[in-house]
Amino acid sequence: MRRLPALLASSALIITCLVLIAMQSGSPLLYSPRSDAFADDHVNTAALPRVTGDRSAQVLPLIEDLLNSPGSLVLTIKANDYEGVARELEEYRQVSRNLDRLVINLDMTESELAEFRKANQENLHILTELSNGTHRWEELKTLEIRYRESGDSQMLTSITYEGESLQRKIEDLYRDYLDQEDVMIRTGEKFNADTSTYLQSERDFREVVSQVETGQEERVSAAGNGTATGGMESRLTIDIIDREVSYSEFVQVQGEIFTSHEIRPEEVDLFIDSQKAGSMHMGNNLTLSFKHVVEHERAGTHTVFAVYSGSLFSEIRTFLVKTDPTMLVMEPPAHEGGKVVMMGTLRTDKTPVKNAPVVILSDGKIVSTVSTSQEGSFRVAAKIPPGDHTVKALFEADSYPLYPSESEEFKIFIPEPATPAGEEPGILANPVHIGILAASICVSCVAAFFYLRHRRPGSIPPAPVFHLPEIRPSDEEISEENLPSGSPIEEPDRISSDAIDPGRIEPGRDLTRLFSILRLAASRKLAFLHPGSLTPRELCAKCRDLAIGNAICRFTRGYEQAVYGGSGVTEENREMLLDSYNAAMESLEGIDH
């Protein structure tokens, strides 16, 4: 037999093909331009997503705006036009936000443009504070005139104190503003922007400061030297124990109060930077104490004074907040349920940093922001797209007396999410997915079943219709004709012998049915496998050597002529067909008995 090796070879080939295909079934994409988009010297840009070009065209005007805004803002502040100041500050804030967005979008969070952005944020803060300070300063001036007219020396003292505090604050702001000059001018010059307005704004700022300074000097001299502590009979003194503090340390204020009246202890208020920080605790012997935790104070000098009952003032003391370095430690990220879990702690040398924002960056893009706990630890689960990434945590320390810090960088690889293939347990865990898979397989099985079973009514070729007497094509047999060959055994069995009983043959309608009946009968008698697959010629060839061969071949020849040859059924071949059919059927019956 030559068939066996051929069969073996072809099945081996088919199995190999199936194995090769099955290896790809997880990701059926075999090739796309992206997969060979990179050569040594260049990349295939056609395979890469486009971005909108000319992004520097967006940056340059922004930088010019940000260099010019402070100039006009300081001028407006100097002119005491508070409506104008509010409006310009809002515009300034808007432009700054645009820069923030751009720096993040363009992935320049670590560039010198980011430095510029930081300096600009600082400027925005300084100018906001300056506008508040000068506003209050103007209010103090009005109040001073009123109290001077009414001769209320206690209130005048209070104003002098607040003025003193304001003056120091504005002087600090000016120093901070000068600190930004370097970065602002350097960046401006690099981007070919006009920096003269910015330099002018520094001179204007200086003038605002000197106005405040002269104003305060006048006020102090007008208030007189002796009244500074509110009279000899009543006296309130404070002292700061440690004048240099850093993050999370206490500013400890101690004080004493002497007064001729009965003391209402709850009324000694402490002001830090002219803002009420709280009431001082009264101990024995008229000693006062107050503790303030440094958390959100910016680095620099801060003023403290105490007021008793709104009229008795202490002297002004200052303390210095130092900037501490921070350490941001992050543990290696871990995968957990499709997300990346990052944990770590933020602390200074001595103490954890509480409630501070920590930003998680993946390839320089912010993926998550999280607050530290009371112990300075943070934990965040972020969703990061598949691929290789570099992640790190960042503490920017905007409003803290702390230096910014960042964690070690970690290279992570996020695998592609598992493709929802049926055999993966992760997908099948979802009942909806099981349902979809089952429903889809059921529907396709039903579709496949019907495909195999169905009869195509429209596809029967137009066969010549003619009426033959005494022929009964049984419905049962006809339905067998299109059966798939998958059930070859039952076919012959189901053709009962009465199917060829001439006595029960009824008039049929078409030649094809005659052929089908004959073929089935012959297959049944002669034990042919797959009767449905036999063409007329094959039937003839199979029966040629038998006794009935002659009759069958005669019939099939006539049949071929009539159906395939297109000659139709003429008078004479109808006779011939009928004769040969009947002869064949009779001889088949003969074999049976």
Place this chain on the structure above:
Amino acid sequence: MMKKHLAISALAAWVILVIGFMMLARTLDLEIFFVLWLIGILIIVELASDHTATPRYLSILKMVIASGVILFGVIVARKIMEILSQ
């Protein structure tokens, strides 16, 4: 040429055409290829089958198509799940 040969040439031509277009589009995707092959073989088998005699190879091809239809169902299910999980 026998009908069998004509059918197999037509199927081969169709598959080569599909591969050619996939190469022109620079994307070779097994799933799409499978579905297009299934459509091709379905049409060819339907055109080739005669109602009196269903040759053995055609009935085998019909079985192949039936299993292809089931596989198609699995592909559709996969696609739906992909869309759902996005």
Place this chain on the structure above:
Amino acid sequence: MTPITPPWRAWRGLTISRAPWVAALLILAGVIALLLHISATTMDYSRYNPEWNGTSRLFQAMDDRGAIMVDRLDGLPGSGDCLLFILAPEGDFDAEEIARLRLFLEGGNTVVFVSDREDENTLLIGLGSTIAIHNENLSSVDRYADHPASVLAFPSQKGTLGTGISRLLLNNPSFVEGGDSVFETSILSWIDKDGNSRLTGDEPLQKYSVVAEERHGNGTLYVIADPSIFINVMQNPGEGNENAAFSDSIISRKSCLLVDQSHSRTASGPLVIRAINVVKESTIHKMAVVTLIFLAISLLIVTRRKNHD
């Protein structure tokens, strides 16, 4: 009902001679496939490479303009008004070639030298040029595709090459120093030293010149620091892509266009293509091949006649 002859009936008569026919068709298809396969290449910059990284598109345009391919630099004219296009050179230029080039340049011709390799600086020095190529990882915020290698360049004020072109699309460019800048990147560009394709603290933002120009005697030397401008994918005219216009402006700058094929990587290709090309480019070779084919055919006919007799 009219009888329809099925197509396979028509074949019946041919049954005996069918097998050789089928075999011949298969062989023909195989030969065509083989020819297609060996006549194209995927080598970078090759003029025979129709893929994205070839320069087939540019060479088509240059052929249309009647460019002359130069296989030996020592045949360059000493004076004249020609433009020599040296695209993506590799290997060293020897002293004689450099001297010849210098003569050619100073005699009033134009040389457009396109390379991103620092090795070519020896040639530039030999030409007496102050321009130097720096092969660094130049990146820019201004890009056209989402990849750090896709950098945009914009014309500088001084430029005389590619006037009217608002931007060039570069692909993994180097940059040049010296000469007059013709095209430069935007200010938001940096050298990505650490290779993380991101802008980090010690990578200052700066404009980098990518096309520079220099006068030499009566001639002009242009140095373009990125040969990838001329590969097919970059020449593909699309939205905002003016590279094709840029290369057009170079090749139509002078009526006499010479294209270097002695050192250029554009000339690289499989031997078969080069052989075909030799035939295609020279009339004498063409005539020889046609004569040979005629001879072979007549020989075949004669021998067949003899066999029949």
